[in-house]
Amino acid sequence: MKVLGVVCSPRKGGNTEIMMSEAMAGARSYGAETELWTTAGKELKPCDGCDTCRQKGGKCHIEDDMQELFPMVLAADGLIFGSPSYFGSVTAQAKMVIDRLYSLYNMYVLPNKVAGVISVGSSIGHEGIWTQFSTFINYCHMLPADYASGFARNKGEVRKDRFAMKSSEELGKQVVSLIKQQFHCPEEYRRPLYRVCAEEYGIDSYPQNRF
Ligand SMILES: Cc1cc2nc3c(=O)[nH]c(=O)nc-3n(C[C@H](O)[C@H](O)[C@H](O)COP(=O)(O)O)c2cc1C
Structure with missing residues (x-):
């Protein structure tokens, strides 16, 4: 059983990474193998909207460090x-990771994976992060785990936030417990509903073709 932590802070060894390490330790204590991947120091490009992955399935054509993340996911x-909270939402790196995972979303390979969220901010913006990741998790038919949140500004400061550290550890354990439940989405609902309606009934989701 494998749990992967995806840290979307540009700061190596920052507060998000510290909380994620705690979550990984929690997951290991419940028997999982863990890997931590960070966007820090990576070359990442945004999705260019070529739409090939949606139309033809398969691999994202952009050759950058996302290519090492795809097989890990x-x-x-x-x-x-x-x-971390950047202006009340996720970092640009997080949005790039989400958008580039469009290729795996289009291969219907993300359902049944359990997914939790860690947010860090000096004061506000946690809900923006939770909403962004939750929407993605929901779209992909992953099974949602909880959120862990930390309050910190300077690098390392989150270690003083007792709730952040403990809730991260518990989140790691929770993800493993949920994996052990072996939830399985019905095969036909691996696909998003817009695909089901188009492929099974010929009903399009484009507003101009609905009525
Ligand atoms: C560009 C930028 C925008 C930020 N915006 C917010 C914000 O909206 N709310 C907040 O609480 N903290 C904000 N912060 C502070 C970071 O969320 C905080 O320093 C966090 O601990 C960084 O996590 P990291 O160490 O994992 O990179 C911002 C920091 C930067 C660099």
Whole structure:
């Protein structure tokens, strides 16, 4: 059983990474193998909207460090996404990771993976992070785990936030417990509903073709 932590802070060894490490330790204490991947120091490009992955399926054509993340996500039974609050939402790096995972979304390979969220901010913006990741988790038919939140500004400060540290550890354990439940989405609902309606009934989701 594998749990992957995806840290979407540009700051190596920052507060998000510290909380994620705690979550990974929690997951290991419940028997999982863990891997932590961070956007820090990586070359990442945004999705260019070529739409090939949606129309033809398969691999994202952009050759950058996302290519090392795709197989890690595929191999994971559980994922934890973490981001600091940047102007009340996720970092640009987090949004790039989400958008580039469109290729895996279009392959219907994300359902049944458990996914939790870690947020860090000096004061506000946690809900923006939770909403962004939750929407993604929901779209992909992953099974949602909880949120862990931390309050910190300077690097390392989150270690003083007792709730952040403990809730991160518990989140890691929770993800493993949920994986052990072996939830399975019905095969036909691996696909998003817009695909089901188009492919099974010929009913399009485009507003001009609905009525
Ligand atoms: C560009 C930028 C925008 C930020 N916006 C917010 C914000 O809206 N709310 C907040 O509470 N903290 C904000 N912060 C502070 C970070 O969320 C905080 O320093 C966090 O601990 C960084 O996590 P990291 O160490 O994992 O990078 C911002 C920091 C930066 C660099």
